[in-house]
Amino acid sequence: xxxxxxxxxxxxxxxxxxxxxxxxxxxxxxxxxxxxxxxxxxxxxxxxxxxxxxxxxxxxxxxxxxxxxxxxxxxxxxxxxxxxxxxxxxxxxxxxxxxxxxxxxxxxxxxxxxxxxxxxxxxxxxxxxxxxxxxxxxxxxxxxxxxxxxxxxxxxxxxxxxxxxxxxxxxxxxxxxxxxxxxxxxxxxxxxxxxxxxxxxxxxxxxxxxxxxxxxxxxxxxxxxxxxxxxxxxxxxxxxxxxxxxxxxxxxxxxxxxxxxxxxxxxxxxxxxxxxxxxxxxxxxxxxxxxxxxxxxxxxxxxxxxxxxxxxx
Amino acid sequence: xxxxxxxxxxxxxxxxxxxxxxxxxxxxxxxxxxxxxxxxxxxxxxxxxxxxxxxxxxxxxxxxxxxxxxxxxxxxxxxxxxxxxxxxxxxxxxxxxxxxxxxxxxxxxxxxxxxxxxxxxxxxxxxxxxxxxxxxxxxxxxxxxxxxxxxxxxxxxxxxxxxxxxxxxxxxxxxxxxxxxxxxxxxxxxxxxxxxxxxxxxxxxxxxxxxxxxxxxxxxxxxxxxxxxxxxxxx
Numbered sequence: 001x002x003x004x005x006x007x008x009x010x011x012x013x014x015x016x017x018x019x020x021x022x023x024x025x026x027x028x029x030x031x032x033x034x035x036x037x038x039x040x041x042x043x044x045x046x047x048x049x050x051x052x053x054x055x056x057x058x059x060x061x062x063x064x065x066x067x068x069x070x071x072x073x074x075x076x077x078x079x080x081x082x083x084x085x086x087x088x089x090x091x092x093x094x095x096x097x098x099x100x101x102x103x104x105x106x107x108x109x110x111x112x113x114x115x116x117x118x119x120x121x122x123x124x125x126x127x128x129x130x131x132x133x134x135x136x137x138x139x140x141x142x143x144x145x146x147x148x149x150x151x152x153x154x155x156x157x158x159x160x161x162x163x164x165x166x167x168x169x170x171x172x173x174x175x176x177x178x179x180x181x182x183x184x185x186x187x188x189x190x191x192x193x194x195x196x197x198x199x200x201x202x203x204x205x206x207x208x209x210x211x212x213x214x215x216x217x218x219x220x221x222x223x224x225x226x227x228x229x230x231x232x233x234x235x236x237x238x239x240x241x242x243x244x245x246x247x248x249x250x251x252x253x254x255x256x257x258x259x260x261x262x263x264x265x266x267x268x269x270x271x272x273x274x275x276x277x278x279x280x281x282x283x284x285x286x287x288x289x290x291x292x293x294x295x296x297x298x299x300x301x302x303x304x305x306x307x308x309x310x311x312x313x
Numbered sequence: 314x315x316x317x318x319x320x321x322x323x324x325x326x327x328x329x330x331x332x333x334x335x336x337x338x339x340x341x342x343x344x345x346x347x348x349x350x351x352x353x354x355x356x357x358x359x360x361x362x363x364x365x366x367x368x369x370x371x372x373x374x375x376x377x378x379x380x381x382x383x384x385x386x387x388x389x390x391x392x393x394x395x396x397x398x399x400x401x402x403x404x405x406x407x408x409x410x411x412x413x414x415x416x417x418x419x420x421x422x423x424x425x426x427x428x429x430x431x432x433x434x435x436x437x438x439x440x441x442x443x444x445x446x447x448x449x450x451x452x453x454x455x456x457x458x459x460x461x462x463x464x465x466x467x468x469x470x471x472x473x474x475x476x477x478x479x480x481x482x483x484x485x486x487x488x489x490x491x492x493x494x495x496x497x498x499x500x501x502x503x504x505x506x507x508x509x510x511x512x513x514x515x516x517x518x519x520x521x522x523x524x525x526x527x528x529x530x531x532x533x534x535x536x537x538x539x540x541x542x543x544x545x546x547x548x
Contacts, residue, residue, distance in 0.1 A: 015544075049543055052400050053539070054399055054400065054539050054540060054543045055540055055543060055544075056540060073539070074402050074404060075402075077400060077401055077402040078402035080400075082397070082400045084393070084396060084397070084400075086393040086396075087393075087397075088392065088393040088394045088395075088396055088397030089392075089394070089397075090323070090327060090392065090394055091392055092326075092327050092329075092330030092331060093323075093326060093327060093330070097326055101319070101322075101323050101326075104319040104322060104323075105316075105319055105401050105402060105403055106402070107315060133330070
């Protein structure tokens, strides 16, 4: 890990009156796999374009591989491999020619171009189709070829913007396995913008959730629920009904709900551990006999939905 | 230069698979090569015939370059490959220059092929007569064909590429590019500049076109910005 591959400090970008990215603070360690999650229009693609120097921020600073992408855009892009949701392959060119072009753009010598193109095509299992035009490829094949192209220059940073968008379940699994393989190889920073939360959960070391251009939560996929979002605990004990009977003073935003069943239990949602302590103290003061306070672990999907408020991912 | 060569390699390989562009190219060459030769009255004075034949060759290059320049850009937009190019390490100048040079080369090669078709058709029509070199025998003809037509291609390539980056639709982009060719003859049509077909007059006209090209290319490179194009693609 160590040195950060991507650093954004208070980055904002507007389009007219609409703010696409607002005060974005983001740090992605070198060699890690970071998942950027968020509903459509949350600012993921704008963030990618800012990182590539295709757009400049109105406010804030961006550093990619230690470089400012606006004045040093060419150098940043030379170190970065990108795959957008539409892979942007040349339909009239064959799979081989598309990689040949990527190799020429990367200024590789002919022998190295051929070696890497062959390795890339074999890796994504398209070697047998190398002489076929891309126009005859399925969406899944195109995405795989797009990944091979993005990797051809052996970039330090790989940006994948919705790589499984529009794919059927079989192709999603195939591509996910490929991404998992890339992630496990290590040594390369991967920024994965995705709608698929389970994909992020399986592949990413850390994830961030964007909402309306703001990064509202960052953490590990497992820990995000407890680290970055709403805390939820389950309280077990006797006389928990005092919570309903008395005017228990709950912190702002906290919700305490008695659960049906035996033994008695209640569920508390609140903003942080301090609020949990306050509510527990209040319950004890009101006469409840507490036996256990157990933090609830939530899935990334639950956390995501809690944060973005049910917007379609 | 390496990046420019990469872009040109890509354009050539793509063109080979582009039947529509190839059809327009072949039709322009054949029509402009055969039609005037077949319809030319036998008694037409050689000077007028030379200007007419040269005009057809130039027109074939205009048709091809004006069609090719927007097409080269619009295909990239439609196929979402422009975003891939913009996200690559290629410089703005290489991306833009590749389009302009390719359009110019296509236009120029169309003119040269048109000339070849004209000469062969003339030779076949006047069977037994010695080879006629038509306007190629004149200094003016050679200056126009070897310098004027490539410069015209650069002009049309620049205008066509630049317009297509912004317009996003083939028909208006092609129309604007063709109209821009008309702008070049406007000073003569409005009698602001006298028409002179002497060697010096033609050389001056070609030199003036070179200056216009330089200014236009400088302006286009100045205003060709990734950040702008991304916004157009976004819209």
